[in-house]
Amino acid sequence: MSILADVEAKILKLEGGTFQALCDTYLFRKTGYGNFTEYGKQAGTMKTAKGTPDTYFLKPNGKYALVQYTTAQDRIFDKIKEDIEKCLDSKKTGLGIENIDEILYCYNSSRLSVGEYEKLKEICSRENIKLEIYSINTIAHDIYFDYPIIAKEYLEISLDTGQIMKSEDFIEEYDSNKMLAPLFMKFLFRESEKNEIIEAINSNDVVILSGQAGVGKTKLALEVVNEYKKKYGYELFCIRSKNLKISEDIIKYIQKDIKYILFIDDGNELKQLKLILELLNKSNIKIVITVRNYVRDEVNKNVKKYTNEIYEKEILGFDDKELTEFLKENMGILNPKYIEQILKLSKGNVRIAYMAGKIAKEKNTLEVIYNIEDIYESYYGLMSINLDEKLYITGSLISIFGAIEVDNKILDEILKICNLTKEEFLENIRKLEEFEYIEIKHENAVRVLDQCFANYLLYKVFIKEKFIKLNLIIKYGFENFRRYLIRMLNMFTNLYSSKETLEYIKQNVNIVWNEYEEDSNYLLDDFVKVFYSLNETKALTYIYEKVEKSENRELGTLDLKFNREVNDNILQLFPDNKQTQNLEEVLEVLFEYLIKRKDLIEEGYKLIEKNYGITRYSFDEKYNTQIALFNIISTYMDKKEIRILFYKLAEYFLKINFSEAEDNNGYATLYNISLLNIPNMGIYRGRIWELLLKNINFEEKEYGFSVLESLGYYFKGKEHTEVIEIDKIYIVQLLEILEEFDKIRTVKIYLNLNERYGIYSKKIDESLKEVKIKIFRIFSKENIKFGVDNEKEKKLIEEFSKEVSLEEVFDNIITFSISEKGEIIAGLGYFIENFYTDIEELKKIFFYCNELNRSINFYPRSLLLEIIKKVGIDETYRIIENTKTIDNIKNNWRFIFFELLPKENINAFYQEQLLKLVFDDNEFIYYRDINILKNFYLVDNNIYVHVTRELYNKTDKKIIKNWLRILFNHHCNSPQELLNFYKEDLELLKNIYFLLEEDDYDGRFFKEFLDKDFSYLIRYLEILKENRDYHIENRKLKICWSKENYLEIFDFIFEYSLKNRNFLYKFPSIFMSNNERVKIWIKHTIDKNCMDEDKMVFLFEGICQLDIETKIESLLYFIDKNNNVENFKALDIEPRMREWSGSEIPLLKEDIGVYEKLLENIKNIRGIKFIKHRNYLEERIEWLKERIKEIEKKEYIDKYN
Secondary structure (H helix, E strand, O other), X not given: OOHHHHHHHHHHOOOHHHHHHHHHHHHHXXXXXXXXXXXXXXXXXXXXXXXXXXXXXEOOOOOEEEEEEXXXXXOHHHHHHHHHHHXXXXXXXXXXXXXXXEEEEEEOOOOOOHHXXXXXXXXXXXXOOEEEEEOHHHHHXXXXXXXXXXXXXXXXXXXXXXXXXXXXXXXXXXXXXXXXXOOOOOXXXXXXXXXHHHHHHHHOOEEEXXXXXXXXXXXXXXXXHHHHHHHHOOXXXXXXXOOOOOHHHHHHHOOOOOOEEEEEEOHHHOXXXXXXXXXXXXXXXXXXXXXXXXXXXHHHHHHOOOOOOEEEEEOOOOOHHHHHHHHHHHHOXXXXXXXXXXXXXXXXXXXXXXXXXXXXXXXXXXXXXXXXXHHHHXXXXXXXXXXXXXXXXXXXXXXXXXXXXXXXXXXXXXXXHOOOOHHHHHHHHHHHHHOOOEEEEOOOEEEEOOHHHHHHHHHHHHHHOOOOOHHHHHHHHHHHOHHHHHHHHHHHHHHEOOHHXXXXXXXXXXXXXXXXXXXXXXXXXXHHHHHXXXXXXXXXXXXXXXXXXXXXXXXXXXXXXXXXXXXXXXXXXXXXXXXXXXXXXXXXXHHHHHHHEHHHHHHHHHHHHHHHXXXXXXXXXXXXXXHHHHHHHHOOOOOHHHHHHHHXXXXXXXXXXXXXXXXXXXXXXXXXXXXXOOHHHHXXXXXXXXXXXXXXXXXXXXXXXXXXXXXXXXXXXXXXXXXXXXXXXXHHHHHHXXXXXXXXXXXXXXXXXXXXXXXXXXXXXXXXXXHHHHHHHHHOOOOOOOOOOOHHHHHHHHHHHHHOOHHHHHHHHXXXXXXXXXXXXXXXXXXXXXXXXXHHHHHHHHHHHHHHXXXXXXXXXXXXXXXXXXXXXXXXXXXXXHOOOOHHXXXXXXXXXXXXXXXXXXXXXXXXXXXXXXXXXXXXXXXXXXXXXXXXXXXXXXXXXXXXXXXXXXXXXXXXXXXXXXXXXXXXXXXXXXXXXXXXXXXXXXXXXXXXXXXXXXXXXXXXXXXXXXXXXXXXXXXXXXXXXXXXXXXXXXXXXXXXXXXXXXXXXXXXXXXXXXXXXXXXXXXXXXXXXXXXXXXXXXXXXXXXXXXXXHHHXXXXXXXXXXXXXXXXXXXXXXXXXXXXXXXXXXXXXXXXXXXXXXXXXXXXXXXXXXXXXXHOOOOXXXXXXXXXXXXXXXXXXXXXXXXXXXXXXXXXX
């Protein structure tokens, strides 16, 4: 009997309920109608139920497809006709005929004639309803060719090996494995990758997607091939190995002249992959293959036997952000605590994340995923069933490090502890690789492929089975690979947090702890710091004894910055709040230590902020850490140093929002933390405010101001307003205390807090009416936009000028602090300029300005200009000279006067006074500008030389630079102007230039001066020789490439650099212009010096930093002039010094490219003239390739460590 006949025979034997179930599945797949109800079948059974129709589908168009079945063998026409008429009877179906789109009928026979079929169709067509009838022949045929999975499920017939499947069958089979994340889940995050791969399929025969187990390769591949099928009209089959021959399946499913896209999952496992690949040359076929990373190269090699049109892409696991979204979207897990723990368990592995999430949802408790033993055992226990004890140990040793080089002295010592020989270890590595548990790269670098499996191995070896004594690994690991040991122990406590596990770790830690104590081991401090939480009493006693023995030290200064890191050995021993159950005792010991070591107050602040500050867990802890902290501090407030520490801590803890950074697998995660309004939050903040109010005093007022000023920076919304509501009563009390110490500053803070948070104080509101406060508010920068033609502002000042006298304004301003004066001088200047024109008032203002200038610089030019308008030049100068004030203030007015002095008023007297100002100006107080001489130059064309000479002889360089600072600013002077100003003493100009040469930032003055005097170059090179900053000279020397005598200039620079070897590192940078003149000069220099090895070595130290083309061109030019191979070997082809970020490998590959291009050019030269050069280049290429291998190995190990 044929297989097809066998299918029909099996269908014939089915009872009504089973036949109906088979047909429901068949129609579901064939029609694609998704929404259906088995009305004529009892749910969960194979029994039929009365009703019409047997099944119905709701179609996408909103109408229904009604389905009837029969297993009757006689009078088939009558039976079908009767069932159709029932479907058209709305009394029986409860459905109007207009809502029926089609009727489908399946019958277990083939005894229906063509004429009968037509009659049945006629019945339906009268009602505009389609009719489709499926006989046993049609059903059997479709099952045989298209739906073999139905034959296997309902008929117990295997029509094929089950390795080639329709997409929906593949998904059903895949999702039946409860250890895998189901494929029906929502596709997330990888749209760009999906589109990239679809494009790659268009231009390639085969696409290979590689990645670790559980990263989502299969899901992505399935999304890709399904979309490709729809978009380009391909037939899709999914292939999965079952270790059976696949040749007959291929013959059955793959037909000629049809376009196929084949998806092969885990392609390396398909034993007859070549049979699929052979189809590439016979049919129109595209193939997508998923493989794990460790077999990617092997699969790629096999594919290349059949096609070179291959696209490869590595699929990476989800990062924490993506995995979080996966849990929310696909599993409905929203609780941050659940998500955080699942992320710890899964390490980016979607499969483990799904398993953990599934268990957490089923049990509805967080505790079940705090111990991952059951999850890992159910998954990895089956995977590792073929491992023996030594294989487990070998895998665990690799897992400690993540990745490790086999030739490692530390590893050799660990093997002795584990009673493994090196030979056994190497043999075990080979076995583990065969089992596909580890990966061997670069000959002897190994790692466990799956981080979660690595965790499982470590737990199995050190905790569960105790194959190796944990204390031995703790001791040796702490001394030799501490970071990896701590990482392993943290993993145990985070993922396997049973009491038994924690107690076992504690026992083994204490064994080592006791040994260190007995030996007085130098590592004991570090050991206590790391393992504090495993023996708190012992650890705190150890710290307290150190505190008792410490010496008293005083605080050297009260000018504290609070930015010192914690460097003190004893402070570093104190645990954070997560490490201790005895926080109050810990804090008490801490403050006892800070009282003895007052010099460590700043480090103490940093420790408290770091260990006991606000974190994202503070809400869960109900802010108990902060409450305990300030309860303890309150008992030490009689100590001034502790009060200062408290004030700084108050500023930090009274903030409204905080931030916390956490390292997650090498990536920094920044958390923004807002306080949540619960009673304990109010308790800790209230305690701080109470201590502030009780202790703030005049001497320490600055700290109170700082706390309140910082509050004004953090307003972000409703949650902040809620916190401030709790604080309001305290804020007002503190403001009213501080107002007694500094009224203006208090008012500034009050107005800010009033605007942001509605803080109100009747007492401070009364202060706003005082004249002093009004003056500050009106003139301060926050209230007036100066220089803007704003009528409102003018009116405000005008009205105020009527309320107060000029004397009252200045008498109050003089009492302001320096910072307060600084805030109002711009407003005061606007006030003076716009509302006072009477000469007597102007003189008063001039007097008051001089009083102000004793503490700040306030020299309004508009004031002096207005006086000049009223009384003239000469009288104004007499007012300045007759004013009774200190010389420096008077000099500043004199300078402004000479700036304002018109050309027509210049005479011998004012020239003499100007020179006297310059000669007597011996303090750096106010700005100066040598260009006030420009008007005087018209009278005396030697005045620049005269004045500059006097300035140059002053001993204070700051004064000289203050006067001359804009001399070489091309916006103020041109090179030609300066050459004219200093034509009587060009040497002086040169001296001044090199005093201020950094002001000529683009080198334009240098270029022009060099035309006149070549010694500028010599002088400049001398400066560069002494100056280790080599950035500015690039601009000045590079500009010389544009000069006509550039060959002469750079010959000189070259010879100079050669003689001054400490200048050697600067020389190459001048070539970075990389223009044609550089290349001409290089060839010119090679022509002159090609046989001088020293000069050529020096030259190529610069050339090797240029672009590849210039480098190769120069090297080839050299060997054309000098074919001595030893001279060639002496030249730098690779830069001696280089910087890079990331990997060095791209630079080394670039070097290889240079050598290969050189080699290619030399090979084109016939004969043996350059045979030695070729040999040298080939050796260098091989050396660089070996170097790359070493770096790849190191990077590989670093990546997984």
